[in-house]
Amino acid sequence: MAVTETRIVTNRLREFTEDSWTIDRYLATGGYDMLRQALTMQPVQIQDEQVKASGLRGRGGAGFGTGQKWSFLPKGIYPRYLAVNGDEGEPSTFKDHMLIERDPHQIIEGVVISAFAIEAHIAFIYVRGEFALGIERLEQAVADAYAKGFIGKNILGSGFDLEVVVHRGAGAYIAGDETGLLSSLEGERAMPRIKPPFPAVQGLYAKPTVVNNVETMSTVPHILRMGGEEYAKLGVGRSTGTRIFSVSGHVARPGNYEVELGITFRQLIDELAGGVRGGKQMKFFIPGGASAPWLMPEHLDAPLDMDYVGSELKTMLGSGAIMVFDEDTNPALIAWRLLKFFAHESCGKCTPCREGSMWLEKVLFRISHGLGRPQDLDMMLSFGSTIVPGLNAPFSQTTICAMGPSTMSAVVSLDRFFREEILEMCNAGAARPTIPVTSA
Amino acid sequence: MSSFTPENRDRAREIVARYPFARSAVLPLLHLAQEQDGWVSPEAIEEVAALVDQEPAQVLGTCSFYTMYKRDGRKELVVSVCTNVSCLVNGGPELYELLSERYSEAGDVMVEEVECLAACDTAPVFQVNYEFHGNATGESATTTIEEYRSGARVPRGVSGGKRA
Ligand SMILES: Cc1cc2nc3c(=O)[nH]c(=O)nc-3n(C[C@H](O)[C@H](O)[C@H](O)COP(=O)(O)O)c2cc1C
């Protein structure tokens, strides 16, 4: 039987393409009903009986249990803050961008419910600066929600107060890391901070803070609508519910697909995204954004299950970005471009990430441009093991944030799956007279 | 000397008031300055610093970390071309080369190479003052940019906000 999308979070924006982002459409499609319901409940009920029971795991990349994260807030310490992560910079991820532009009220409803559940009275929605239209629509949506009394003082007569501030980023991938985001929100360079203390204990302005992704927030109203236990019936194992996967690269129908977790990569890539275009074969694919180690066609029948992909395939579903590459792709070129990204975006705080990404980029540049040396791959693995000690999955790290180990994902993947091809390229490259070390 | 117009000065104060601590307003204030002037001038850095009670050097240090802020003179049109991998396999780098060549002499158009713009299903992607254009070819991109130049399309401010 052909697989189809399971549209929960994307239902409205798919059905009402003309005006899904407006308050009128939102209200006409049951919008803010769940907020009304939530405000009659106890915060702890929402946390335990709904969000924890749903098994919801964060959709930003790390896949941490949302209810569990909320429960780490220390008792009796206020104020608490909610910071929503809409910085979406992980290469080839484009789902939050869509949710912000096309269903901002759904995010806001999730934010108000979540803030009520964790007893926060200010929520910040951090949006990637380049999303000009998204920010415009989200700001309009916030203004409309204030006007209707869904945000502000004494929301819907419940006695609960919440301010929502849309905060615009300014072009820095690292602001997507939860602690980088907090630094940025405090008006500084978006440099990540050492954990512990975790944000739940000491986050924004050193107060207890929950950081959750835009898709995570968008899911919360639906969990209340369906009931936590009912939501948990969707999906597979500990990967409950649906997720939006951004499929791009050499596929016939690139796009966002919301599917029940547990379907296979093949169903997602071939059936929904139309498979590799132009009648070509797939060479490899990247399953979870630029930070994720790569996979091969032989892995296509694996399930979209966060735990399985981690333990069996030594990679991750990460941000839900799936990049597909056809048989003519030079894997070294893709690896180089990803390292160029990391080298550009490293915040510079930790030496292994700052220096490592820069040197990996330079060496991959020469390999991918036919100027490699036979020892280059092993050399990268050698100095790379100072970024990821042991180079074994799951990656350990010598850096403050997870960007450090991410820089090694592409290199480890070249070694896992394309060692022969790379060595061959390098042997051919070594025959050349000059071997530049620097890139363009 | 004030770098914000009286109207934007009011907006600036309103922005500062949104946050529990003034320093959180640094990024939005820099955006406001860039929307108004087409860049972040040294005067704007000083004024933002005064508004959030920091040293100008601190604000400059923050500002220089973020790629969207332009500190080397007023920009009319910022054309940002993505060359990250999903665009790479769909002609992004070629588009970037072509546009940067074509507009290398144009004083009003700045072409820059950027990282993934989160619109990869429409690769290759470029933005003009942070307005998205996908499925681009060299010709379609040139036509679009010329429409902005001629006034047939009204660009957003250089920070992506309303045109000053
Ligand atoms: C370098 C780096 C970049 C990240 N970028 C993002 C991002 O753009 N959006 C996001 O939601 N999470 C991002 N994350 C993950 C966040 O740190 C955090 O886990 C997430 O926002 C928590 O929300 P969730 O539990 O709802 O997923 C990034 C992490 C790292 C290390």
Ligand code: FES
């Ligand atoms: S790779 Fe170009 S928009 Fe994502």
